[in-house]
Amino acid sequence: MSEEKKIPYKIYLSEEEMPREWYNVRADMTKKPAPLLNPGTGKPMTAEELGAVFCKELVDQELDNDTAYIPIPDEIRDFYKMYRPSPLVRAYCLEEKLQTPARIYYKFEGNNTSGSHKLNSAIAQAYYAKKQGLKGVTTETGAGQWGTALSMACAYLGLDCRVYMVKVSYEQKPFRREVMRTYGASVTPSPSELTSVGRKILAEHPGTTGSLGCAISEAVEDAVSHEGYRYVLGSVLNQVLLHQSVIGLETKIALDKYGIKPDMIIGCAGGGSNLGGLISPFMGEKLRGEADYDIVAVEPASCPSLTRGRYAYDYCDTGKVCPLAKMYTLGSGFIPSPNHAGGLRYHGMSPVLSELYDQGLMRAVSVEQTSVFEAAELFARVEGILPAPESSHAIRAAIDEALRCKETGEEKTIVFGLTGTGYFDMVAYEKYNNGEMQDYIPTDEDLKPGFDSLPAIG
Numbered sequence: 461m462s463e464e465k466k467i468p469y470k471i472y473l474s475e476e477e478m479p480r481e482w483y484n485v486r487a488d489m490t491k492k493p494a495p496l497l498n499p500g501t502g503k504p505m506t507a508e509e510l511g512a513v514f515c516k517e518l519v520d521q522e523l524d525n526d527t528a529y530i531p532i533p534d535e536i537r538d539f540y541k542m543y544r545p546s547p548l549v550r551a552y553c554l555e556e557k558l559q560t561p562a563r564i565y566y567k568f569e570g571n572n573t574s575g576s577h578k579l580n581s582a583i584a585q586a587y588y589a590k591k592q593g594l595k596g597v598t599t600e601t602g603a604g605q606w607g608t609a610l611s612m613a614c615a616y617l618g619l620d621c622r623v624y625m626v627k628v629s630y631e632q633k634p635f636r637r638e639v640m641r642t643y644g645a646s647v648t649p650s651p652s653e654l655t656s657v658g659r660k661i662l663a664e665h666p667g668t669t670g671s672l673g674c675a676i677s678e679a680v681e682d683a684v685s686h687e688g689y690r691y692v693l694g695s696v697l698n699q700v701l702l703h704q705s706v707i708g709l710e711t712k713i714a715l716d717k718y719g720i721k722p723d724m725i726i727g728c729a730g731g732g733s734n735l736g737g738l739i740s741p742f743m744g745e746k747l748r749g750e751a752d753y754d755i756v757a758v759e760p761a762s763c764p765s766l767t768r769g770r771y772a773y774d775y776c777d778t779g780k781v782c783p784l785a786k787m788y789t790l791g792s793g794f795i796p797s798p799n800h801a802g803g804l805r806y807h808g809m810s811p812v813l814s815e816l817y818d819q820g821l822m823r824a825v826s827v828e829q830t831s832v833f834e835a836a837e838l839f840a841r842v843e844g845i846l847p848a849p850e851s852s853h854a855i856r857a858a859i860d861e862a863l864r865c866k867e868t869g870e871e872k873t874i875v876f877g878l879t880g881t882g883y884f885d886m887v888a889y890e891k892y893n894n895g896e897m898q899d900y901i902p903t904d905e906d907l908k909p910g911f912d913s914l915p916a917i918g
């Protein structure tokens with residue numbers, strides 16, 4: 461035990477120790493993730509086709525299944541230095557509270573104004589847009605974390621940032637909206653009259669409060685119809701997982717410093733970017749046969765794309781303007797029941813994680829909302845950090861495992877990703893505190909319309 465205590469509460473790295481390259485886990489996969497398909501022709505998207513929507517260098521990253529290490533440009537690394545390296549925290553207080561022999565660590569990504577890991581990819585995507593000489597970028601945001609991160613990155617680089625925000629969030633989360641505007645972004649409630657797809661959806665469903673899939677369609681249309689603009693996306697895509705690998709690389713450097721080998725790595729999974737980034741270097745070792753880890757994705761029981769979804773080609777957006785991706789999905793027609801973890805409500809999952817999951821290299825569990833908030837409160841009270849509801853899914857799973865270890869006496873080392881803070885989610889905490897929060901678990905019947913909406917491809 462005394463030796464144990466030599467591990468500090470927070471393992472910080474110096475700027476020098478920060479990674480200089482991102483790690484591309486696809487390079488070590490024998491069976492690669494399935495390519496994006498052109499919805500018109502059913503053929504893999506070419507770099508040229510993708511270049512109409514995305515920045516050139518990001519297209520190259522998206523399609524690169526072979527280069528293991530991709531240099532992080534100095535400008536991006538300098539921006540990272542404002543809020544990275546992020547600490548790896550030994551959760552001594554949580555261990556004490558749970559009376560578990562397990563050793564728990566978490567990688568905290570909430571230490572920046574946007575409050576989440578999304579800034580790691582936002583700055584990279586904005587940088588490549590700027591380098592290409594573009595005027596600006598468009599995107600969608602649901603709960604607002606991605607839009608906030610992107611607006612910060614664009615402000616830093618002097619790029620125009622146009623955000624389509626799901627209407628219900630625009631109205632219910634005015635603070636997130638105002639943070640984005642403070643960083644100079646223009647924020648439009650979606651569906652809007654600004655795009656033809658928005659006008660069509662409004663005509664068909666007057667009074668609709670919008671959805672992420674619909675906001676994506678609007679943002680893409682805006683980008684392709686304006687000279688000097690491209691679309692950027694905060695999760696799901698291969699390039700986003702690549703940028704987020706900085707999380708896992710730092711985690712590995714910190715653990716290696718103290719000779720710690722994790723048994724289990726846990727992360728919440730919405731589109732899969734934080735989890736994909738956290739596990740990348742560990743998964744690389746696993747793929748190369750150098751080490752083994754129990755890797756766990758945690759998703760809400762209300763939006764269970766890995767645990768109950770199908771592995772199939774699907775539309776990424778409601779308007780069906782985006783390429784098709786092969787992924788674990790509930791179908792683009794799936795409408796998730798209300799859930800306070802807005803960042804985990806997407807119908808599909810990153811093609812990289814989907815493929816790794818399909819190959820049995822990682823597993824997935826689903827957890828219910830009230831149990832997630834119970835874990836969030838316990839964590840906040842002992843560790844001090846007020847976690848985002850999304851992140852709290854990982855906390856729940858880590859606590860469950862630590863309690864299991866208490867039963868068995870196993871001294872497991874658990875690492876989980878704490879993706880962000882929950883200051884903008886106090887309405888959800890209020891519901892929980894008032895005992896008004898409910899669990900929604902879709903029945904097979906509820907999932908059927910989503911599966912029926914899958915295209916007949918692949």
Ligand SMILES: *Cc1c(COP(=O)(O)O)cnc(C)c1O
Binds near residue numbers: 578605
């Ligand atoms: C967006 C978000 C997530 C989920 O997105 P992934 O792409 O699955 O990582 C998780 N936590 C926070 C705090 C988020 O903002």
